[in-house]
Every structure is written in structure tokens, then in C-alpha cells.
Amino acid sequence: MAHPDLPTTESAVTAIREIAQEFHLEMTVTDDIGADRTSRRTSAGAFAVLDPDGSLPHEAYVELGGSPVLTVQLFPEDDAKIIVDGVEFADVPRDAVPAFLRSVLGGLAHVKGRFFPPGWWLVVPLPGDTTYKELIPNSTLTPWLNGKVR
Known part of the structure; x- marks a missing residue:
């Protein structure tokens, strides 16, 4: 379920930190602040720190320890890229990140195969009727992914 209370990258990092504590996972965060430091800033000019509207964009890269290997890249544009054991989910709304992580860590995420x-x-099913589904690259199943086959 979306969390409308995650208006900023920092609030999303705080929500991820709470989930990491809940599931007893180590967490590292790398912050990039300023248009000259974030990865997607095409609207700002070369060497500009602020966006044209005067705001200071904030991007964060979060790594969670444990299994599966989880990384979350939070973008200033209110979306995120989540990688679960090598499977990339791009353009996940920032508000959906906590529910996504809870689904993966709580055992709801699963692997389906097709001939x-x-x-x-x-x-990765989320509360409500939202489901994220991505092809596993090279059909290579890690031990964690293999354990999630239905």
C-alpha cells in the first residue's frame, strides 16, 4: 500500500531503517545531495547544485544486509529502483517502497516459472491489488530465489 507520508527521500530512508530494524538487518546509506551529485539531473545546468526551481535534490542508495541481497536507490523524482538478488525493479513509486520491502522480507514474494x-x-505482491513482476535475468536462480519457487 502506498504511504503518502513519504514526501522526501529522507522520510523514505527513515521508513527503510525501521524495516531493517524490524527484520534485524544491517543497513548502509549513501546520500547524494545537489543536482550536480544525483544521477538523473538533466534539467539542471552543468555544475549546478540546485534545480531550476531552487530546490536541492536528494538521492539515496540503501543496501540491506542478509538474504536476499536488497538494494534500494531512491530518486528525487519520487520513485525508486529496487534490486532483489539481482532482479531489478525500476520505477517503483517511493511511497510503495516500504510495502515492497515488507513483502520480500515477510515471505510474500515468490518465483513463478513458465515453459x-x-x-x-x-x-512481489503488495497490499491491495498491486503486484510487481520482473523476469529473472538469464534464468539464474540464487539459493534465495530457488527457495521461493511456487
């Missing part, structure tokens, strides 16, 4: 077209998919 045609062939491949394995990581499926």
Missing part, C-alpha cells in the same frame, strides 16, 4: 515463453519471474 512458454520460458523463464522465471520474481513476483
